[in-house]
Amino acid sequence: MLRFLARRTAGALVIILLISAITFFLFFALPSDPARMSCGKNCTADALAVIHKNLGLDQPVPVQYWHYMAGIFTGRDFSVGHCSAPCFGYSFSNQQPVWGTIVDRFPTTLSLTLGSAVVFLTVGVGFGMIAAAFQGRWPDKFFSSLSLIANSLQIYFVGIIALAVFVTGLHWMDNPAYYPITENPAKWFTGMLIPWLVLSIIFVANYTRMTRSQMVEQLSEDHVCTARAKGLGHRTVFFRYAWRGALAPIVTIFGIDLGSLFGGAIITEFTFSLHGLGRLAVDSVGQTDLPTLMAVMLISCAAIVVANIVVDAAYAFIDPRVRLA
Known part of the structure; x- marks a missing residue:
């Protein structure tokens, strides 16, 4: 029984990892820019660049995915402060910790x-x-x-x-x-x-x-x-x-x-x-x-x-x- 549960758990983790990767990478295929929602109507290029940096969107997508998944178990550091594990990041819309929501x-x-x-x-x-x-x-x-x-x-x-x-x-x-x-x-x-x-x-x-x-x-x-x-x-x-x-x-x-x-x-x-x-x-x-x-x-x-x-x-x-x- 324990061997069966261990085998099924390992397979479940692989499934979750694959689904998370597919969802993450498909998100960046969208034409919209999530940083513009936080920038407001009077958004300048410099302000947009700062928001990209604060949200971690200035890094390559694979790097962003790695930091996101690692942060769930170890926590992450953002410009607004440290996010303790389990850290799902900060919301793009209201800049609040996702885990609290x-x-x-x-x-x-x-x-x-x-x-x-x-x-x-x-x-x-x-x-x-x-x-x-x-x-x-x-x-x-x-x-x-x-x-x-x-x-x-x-x-x-x-x-x-x-x-x-x-x-x-x-x-x-x-x-x-x-x-x-x-x-x-x-x-x-x-x-x-x-x-x-x-x-x-x-x-x-x-x-x-x-x-x-x-x-x-x-x-x-x-x-x-x-x-x-x-x-x-x-x-x-x-x-x-x-x-x-x-x-x-x-x-x-x-x-x-x-x-x-x-x-x-x-x-x-x-x-x-x-x-x-x-x-x-x-x-x-x-x-x-x-x-x-x-x-x-x-x-x-x-x-x-x-x-x-x-x-x-x-x-x-x-x-x-x-x-x-």
Whole structure:
């Protein structure tokens, strides 16, 4: 197991390094100059040269990339002062440390990601299991049709409808906003409830159909038929044998979805005016802010590869047929 984790971790680091290099070098292929954003309207050539030097843009691109990646682990010295590790540089748009901005935005995205993951995993898998248990009967048809409708919806449409109905119309809920869970757990829950539900709609549809499909397939397997022939009860066969066999594909997709969500649910954050990593990434693209964009990209990439490593390692505990050799 340790050898497997070490091998996967090394491969993940290579992937992150390649993605960071591609993103960094593609940024400098853009025709815009990020230094002009800090220079203002009345920008002179001398002032622009000073800004290039302060931001480190006067050096060759490979040198800039090396200094950027090394600064994450060792820190860097800028004209405005020393940036301690982990140093992602200073923002081109507001000249503030990028790491401080990431730390401020991180709890919002983390709350949105984990909360919606709990909702769509619990509800989606539950609906799929009910549909499989009543295969061919009205619960199966109801949840299958419901998942098809939910999969056709869009987050920005459902989000606006939810705000109009539950916040403006019925006044059942407060306007969505992020409150630190350590300060007020109740307001944190009520403020994030609508974004959780809206973001989960499409995922609930996918997990309902996938769980139903996997459970129906497992219920027709030979080992399940053998368990039934031995006289085991329906509940035991359903949960102990069929459910365990269907769990591995669900965990695989869940790991990928969780890593992707952690990178920032951009549409959801914009719909509900949540200031998370997704919205920060969009703002940094519009402002040609390379340090901020690189930081969000690296964190998103790390979340995806870590989630995949955890999923692969979990196979050994879920399915005894899987060997990590």
